[in-house]
Amino acid sequence: MTETTSFRLNGTDVSVAHETDETLLHVLRNRLDLYGTRFGCGLEQCGACMVLIDGRPRHACTLPAEAVGGRTVTTIEGLAADPVGKALLQAFDEGQAGQCGYCLSGILISAFALLKGSNRPGRTDIAAALAPHLCRCGAHPRILRAVERAAALTRTGAA
Ligand code: FES
Ligand code: FES
Incomplete structure (x- = not known):
């Protein structure tokens, strides 16, 4: 099933369609073309996928994309600002x-x-x-x- 999640990403409001069980990491890399956030273990063990959700570090490899609806996400691409x-x-x-x-x-x-x-x-x-x-x-x-x-x-x- 497909759904749409809207959130603020690196200072810009985005809405992205994704499968219901898709992770935030998958959405960032494969639907929003932000390749800076990395896939390592997929098990919250290596930290390669870390992003900020409302200013706090979170593993994007296990977080369902829908969980960031209405929230603020910052990836490595947003740090230079x-x-x-x-x-x-x-x-x-x-x-x-x-x-x-x-x-x-x-x-x-x-x-x-x-x-x-x-x-x-x-x-x-x-x-x-x-x-x-x-x-x-x-x-x-x-x-x-x-x-x-x-x-x-x-x-x-x-x-
Ligand atoms: S990919 Fe290793 S902690 Fe997320
Ligand atoms: S894993 Fe190569 S620089 Fe850290």
Whole structure:
């Protein structure tokens, strides 16, 4: 059965037709052509599919698309429009924080949510925020440093 779900996506109102059992991740990638959010495990185990729903990180791989009706969804494609997102993108780029990059869109989403709440997180706060994310390349040390650098950029307004 097909249904239509309307929500706010990266600052724009969208309405999308989808199958009743379709996940938000499938809708984002295959109906809205937003390929930044990744499919990894499909089981809420790797964090590759993380998006923000009303500002909070959620796994899009298991969330039914209809669950975001009337809500606000932010994907990796929407981060650059926000100064905090811009700082994160700059810090990850300058710090070469990642290798294959597969995990990074999910990690950036969780880091964004963290920095929106505090521009001075401790190392343990960052590690806790990124705990739902696997990085098979072992880039964690550079990723942690990049989040710290992004926080510093937001404090100085340099991003
Ligand atoms: S694809 Fe959603 S957590 Fe792995
Ligand atoms: S950079 Fe390759 S999985 Fe994290």
